Amino acid sequence: MLVHSRRGKWATWAVFFLLFLPIFALPLLVVLAASFATNWSSAFPSGFTTGHYSVATRGESLQALTTSLVTALTASVLALVVGTWAALAGHALKRGGKRLLDALFMLPVAVPSVVVGLAILVAFSKPPVLLNGTRWIVVLAHAVLVTAFAHQSVSAAIMRLDPAYEQAAASLGARPSYVLWRVRLPLLLPSLTAAAGLCFALSMGELSATMMLYPPDWTPLPVQIYAATDRGALFTGSALAVVLMAATVLVLFAVSRIRTKASYR
Amino acid sequence: MASAAVAAPAKAATRTRTGIPSWVWALPPVAVLGTVFLYPLGLVVQQSFRPDTGGTSARAYADVFASTAFREALGTTVWLALGSTVGCLVLGFVLAVVIAFVPFPGGKAVAKFIDVFLSFPSFLITLALLFVYGTVGMANGLWTGATGAAEGPFQFLTTPWGVLLAEITYFTPFVMRPLLAAFSGIDTGQLEVASSLGARPARIVRQIVLPEALPALAAGGSLVLVLCLNEFGIVLFTGAKGVTTLPMLVYGKAILESDYPGACVVAVVNISISVGFYGLYRVVSRRVGA
Numbered sequence: 190m191l192v193h194s195r196r197g198k199w200a201t202w203a204v205f206f207l208l209f210l211p212i213f214a215l216p217l218l219v220v221l222a223a224s225f226a227t228n229w230s231s232a233f234p235s236g237f238t239t240g241h242y243s244v245a246t247r248g249e250s251l252q253a254l255t256t257s258l259v260t261a262l263t264a265s266v267l268a269l270v271v272g273t274w275a276a277l278a279g280h281a282l283k284r285g286g287k288r289l290l291d292a293l294f295m296l297p298v299a300v301p302s303v304v305v306g307l308a309i310l311v312a313f314s315k316p317p318v319l320l321n322g323t324r325w326i327v328v329l330a331h332a333v334l335v336t337a338f339a340h341q342s343v344s345a346a347i348m349r350l351d352p353a354y355e356q357a358a359a360s361l362g363a364r365p366s367y368v369l370w371r372v373r374l375p376l377l378l379p380s381l382t383a384a385a386g387l388c389f390a391l392s393m394g395e396l397s398a399t400m401m402l403y404p405p406d407w408t409p410l411p412v413q414i415y416a417a418t419d420r421g422a423l424f425t426g427s428a429l430a431v432v433l434m435a436a437t438v439l440v441l442f443a444v445s446r447i448r449t450k451a452s453y454r
Numbered sequence: 455m456a457s458a459a460v461a462a463p464a465k466a467a468t469r470t471r472t473g474i475p476s477w478v479w480a481l482p483p484v485a486v487l488g489t490v491f492l493y494p495l496g497l498v499v500q501q502s503f504r505p506d507t508g509g510t511s512a513r514a515y516a517d518v519f520a521s522t523a524f525r526e527a528l529g530t531t532v533w534l535a536l537g538s539t540v541g542c543l544v545l546g547f548v549l550a551v552v553i554a555f556v557p558f559p560g561g562k563a564v565a566k567f568i569d570v571f572l573s574f575p576s577f578l579i580t581l582a583l584l585f586v587y588g589t590v591g592m593a594n595g596l597w598t599g600a601t602g603a604a605e606g607p608f609q610f611l612t613t614p615w616g617v618l619l620a621e622i623t624y625f626t627p628f629v630m631r632p633l634l635a636a637f638s639g640i641d642t643g644q645l646e647v648a649s650s651l652g653a654r655p656a657r658i659v660r661q662i663v664l665p666e667a668l669p670a671l672a673a674g675g676s677l678v679l680v681l682c683l684n685e686f687g688i689v690l691f692t693g694a695k696g697v698t699t700l701p702m703l704v705y706g707k708a709i710l711e712s713d714y715p716g717a718c719v720v721a722v723v724n725i726s727i728s729v730g731f732y733g734l735y736r737v738v739s740r741r742v743g744a
Binding site for chain 1: 476477479480482483484486487490491492493494495497498501545548549551552553555556558564567568570571573574575576577578579581582583584585586590591592595622623626627645649655658659663680683684686687690691693700701704705708709714717718721724725728729731732733736
């Protein structure tokens with residue numbers, strides 16, 4: 190409704206798609222096309238094959254996929270517990286305390302992930318807590334990085350929560366723990382699942398901190414993709430990248446299904 | 455105001471019934487964060503003052519600041535981040551205005567696609583650009599096919615321009631999301647009135663849409679600036695020796711050279727720049743209420 194003439198509209202849309210398609214759609218299509226190609230030496234890929242996928246779904250690569258899934262799942266659960274707790278506790282605080290808590294929990298977003306990796310490497314490579322060389326150091330780093338996002342989205346949801354429900358429950362004599370479990374958390378369930386999906390997706394694609402920390406027996410998928418492209422196996426790398434994207438989208442889709450169910454309850 | 459007055463008695467009731475003040479409940483998560491994040495960060499700062507030879511000195515700082523590699527990395531990081539931010543703001547604004555005010559069938563799907571795009575890792579973009587603009591990629595293939603030349607004109611991928619293109623591609627959706635949210639609050643009646651009074655689209659955008667979008671632009675822009683300063687995956691996948699940013703330098707010093715004091719110094723510099731900008735982002739986004 191900014192542009193009224195038919196010609197103007199078509200011209201605007203043409204400009205939009207001339208910008209949008211090459212910049213956003215092309216990269217994903219290209220990775221998808223490359224994952225099925227044997228050769229790419231001219232304008233378009235040539236030689237159809239599914240061979241890269243059979244490489245990408247067995248042995249080391251399959252292990253990398255399960256590593257990523259397990260890491261992302263564990264890190265999301267940890268982040269969700271800590272982030273939700275902090276958001277609930279922060280909501281009960283006065284203005285200044287809440288601000289401080291918010292700032293503390295958002296700090297991992299501002300600090301470069303490589304530096305988060307370095308910090309965790311420095312701190313947990315010596316006693317009393319020796320985690321370097323174990324898978325737990327990777328899980329821990331991922332949890333630290335995604336907690337900020339869990340905290341942010343849950344505390345935004347708590348702000349929107351109608352206090353009338355919990356007040357009604359409390360005035361009817363429900364204990365605070367009962368109000369929390371039976372009223373507030375169920376009301377927050379849609380945002381909790383949304384936060385879980387966000388944390389999962391972020392952790393699946395995390396590369397920076399992981400590159401600083403991963404032990405040889407716990408290589409997540411992004412590291413595997415980097416290793417493949419670094420040794421020149423671009424097509425295998427693309428197939429692995431498609432597997433990574435597909436796994437992420439599938440989980441996000443499943444989570445959004447749970448979310449619609451939860452919000453209709 | 456009213457909701458605060460209603461909430462106050464409920465809070466007081468919670469406190470008296472459990473007998474525990476509410477700040478005690480905030481302690482466990484803060485303790486966890488302190489152990490796994492704040493304490494390690496403190497150790498990084500501490501180690502930056504402790505050279506391998508022992509003792510406490512700022513020698514590592516002097517060494518790092520004197521090295522040309524560090525100065526170049528600092529310059530590259532800052533100009534890449536500023537350039538990407540400007541690019542994202544311009545591109546994001548144009549695309550968001552079209553989606554919001556020149557609606558087309560499938561516009562909702564495009565907005566959904568952008569949300570999904572945000573959940574993919576950044577290095578995918580670099581990987582894709584290798585096929586599009588790489589030495590034997592699509593663009594060069596088209597060129598050599600059309601002109602018969604031995605090699606194509608697109609050789610910028612391993613230069614900072616390749617990183618800039620990848621960062622603009624990846625981070626533009628981060629600007630578009632708050633913009634689309636802000637645009638959904640604009641009363642389209644205003645636009646109709648302006649246009650029926652004879653204002654041209656350019657003037658409507660300048661005088662009505664842009665002022666409404668400024669808070670979202672400021673918030674989105676400073677977030678993108680911080681994310682670009684911290685970006686690692688895109689630069690790592692580019693694999694160019696000529697493009698070194700501060701996060702790359704941290705990785706190189708710590709993992710490839712095992713020079714931990716040096717890595718910690720670069721990390722401290724990187725943290726102070728990013729956290730400084732991030733503080734600015736929080737102030738801006740709170741002031742404008744975005």
